[in-house]
Amino acid sequence: xxxxxxxxxxxxxxxxRWLTRVLxxxxxxxxxxxxxxxxxxxxxxxxxxxxxTTPVTVPGVVLLGGALLFxxxxxxxxxxxxxxxxxxxxxxxxxxxxxxxxxxEPPDAAVWPLAWASFTLVxxxxxxxxxxxxxxxxxDLEEQADTPLLTGRRAGSCG
Numbered sequence: 001x002x003x004x005x006x007x008x009x010x011x012x013x014x015x016x017r018w019l020t021r022v023l024x025x026x027x028x029x030x031x032x033x034x035x036x037x038x039x040x041x042x043x044x045x046x047x048x049x050x051x052x053t054t055p056v057t058v059p060g061v062v063l064l065g066g067a068l069l070f071x072x073x074x075x076x077x078x079x080x081x082x083x084x085x086x087x088x089x090x091x092x093x094x095x096x097x098x099x100x101x102x103x104x105e106p107p108d109a110a111v112w113p114l115a116w117a118s119f120t121l122v123x124x125x126x127x128x129x130x131x132x133x134x135x136x137x138x139x140d141l142e143e144q145a146d147t148p149l150l151t152g153r154r155a156g157s158c159g
Contacts, residue, residue: 076131
């Protein structure tokens with residue numbers, strides 16, 4: 001059973017390969033939705049207060065980071081280098097973009113594009129680092145040197 005869960009995806013039949021990838025993207029999006037609240041706007045602590053609060057919590061961010069790093073390491077060990085970035089980093093970035101964009105702010109206070117870009121870069125960098133570290137534990141290290149980023153296949157191999 002462990003061999004099946006840790007075998008390279010390129011050796012699996014295409015329906016199983018794509019189902020695994022879709023499941024990874026769904027888990028990534030679900031982790032974002034469970035760990036961070038949908039409404040990311042700051043709120044006054046009490047009516048008339050100058051101090052603002054946000055529903056984002058430190059434990060939520062830590063849990064999200066841990067879940068995304070775990071998923072990135074898993075897919076980094078099993079798949080080509082670029083797939084974990086697409087599967088693990090893109091769903092939270094897209095959900096965060098929709099959450100930020102759903103609440104328009106006055107033009108002079110719209111800092112969400114900068115916040116979104118910063119958070120997306122941090123998530124993508126973390127996914128790439130976790131993927132690169134996990135790839136070091138693959139059994140086929142000698143094959144990694146000449147494989148393309150997305151397909152994970154050698155240039156001369158077929159099907």
